[in-house]
Amino acid sequence: MKKRTAGRKALYVILVVYAIITVIPFLWALSSSFKTLGEIVSGSINFIPKEFTLDNYKQIFTREPLFGRWLFNSLFIATVGTLLNLLFNSMAGYALARLSFPGKKSIFLMILAVLMIPFQVTLIPNFLILKELGWLNSYQGMIIPGAVNATFIFMMRQFFINFPKEVEEAAAIDGLGRFGTFFRIVLPLAKPALAAQTIFVFMAFWNDFMRPLIILSDQDMFTLPLGLNSFKGQFISFWNYIMAASMVFTLPIIVLYAFFNRYFVKGIKFTGDK
């Protein structure tokens, strides 16, 4: 038994050391966001600020008047984009799982093939198409091309295939049509699958850097990752501001995680790398 406790101690050491390695960058960023510029520049290494200040959080909104706007843009694009994904991916997944129509198999294979294409290939033509549509620098240019996701169409199809048919039959007997059944009965029962999708789609929109970099050129259309990048260029040695801005940006995702965290592991199997 003695050997066993030694093994357990070793495991705890691994876990604790790695937990510290994981947390330190965040604590360091958080602590820097409460420090004065003087303390930042002095290069002193202390996690508890000598002079605790909330000023940085006020300053980022006044020094960079667009900061609030960037926050809004990010929230708006991610929220609308996520809602459209939930609706469209579920509808497509439901049709592929439950309805029969000519060409279904080839459509399904096409969606599987879409999964394999790296986004760099479509990036440049997408830019030209958006330019042609006059959608560069617009919300729709950011939202519509990402309003559907082949991965989650596939996931929803798998979900609806295992969904009990009897529920829908009962709804049909009660006189609900196809659309009524889908929106009032099927969709509300698909909550676990929708929750997993919400997290991953929202995170993808919220954290996306490359697409906004290419599509958005006006400062006041920027999303937060772009804003942060330009903010860094402007205030290069003001790490207290940059860290405060980073913290504001990270908070909404942590809140989302707190709400949906039990769906994370379920959803993670269906998605690729971040």
Added chain:
Amino acid sequence: MKMLSKKDRREAGQGYLFLLPALLVLGVFVIAPILYAVFLSFHKVELIGGATYEFRGLDNFMKVTFDDRAIIALKNTAIYVAIVVPTQTFLALVLAASLNAGLKGQKFFRIVYFLPTLTSSAVLTLIFMWMYNQNGLINYVLKFLNLPTYNWIGDPDVALIAIMIMNIWATAPFFMVIYLAALQDIPDSHYEAAELDGAGPIQKFWHITVPNLRPVTSFVVIMGLIGTFQLFDQSYIFSGGSGGPNNSTLTVVLLIYQYAFKTLGTMGYATAIAFMLAIIILVATLLQRKFSKEESLY
């Protein structure tokens, strides 16, 4: 073709209606762009005023072989993939196996480990740039341990290593979660049998855990390959978009971005490089499948 009954026809109509938004978006923003990309890769594209195209045959594809920056970008990306994928996979496996040992506080560790996955690449890069500062936290720790310090952001010899460390740290926990789900499916009886044979924890890890997880490892490695070959955000923010210092953080995708949107007349060339990257990723994925000789579970 057989005639559809009225009911069947109605169902077919509903099916198409349900699929319509998805097909429209995928058609306009994925399928059409692929065909467009094929076209672009064979042309020289000028974007002054409207777009003009000049047919160049395979020139764009041949150009790579004598473009020094393309070769540097490919080399940087290859080194990055070769180091990051095995390291993050191994780290993810060790962490998952440790977490799965039934210790107290599992939930707590899991939440903590998940922080980097939740955080955006832009924020993580900024936090690390602050820590990599010349008199920042990381150099302070190194000095404390009597190790040499570096100019992490400005020295071409270490800048890419700095990004590697950051990304291994950021992605290993994501893959850990995938391993964790699979570990819970290994029956306890396997471990009990090994214990009766006198196997210690390390033997159990190598002889039971690792072989049982082979299909998942295959999935994790493929996901890792796809992700690492596409490195962009971190290099861009780290170098302010240049791929510097001295091209040391220039990756293939960053180069595609520069040729497509920062220099004139090279958009067709950028598309050709994007195709070649897609093929490299595909080949790497297929090779990995062949070597692991296991049907992937996912």
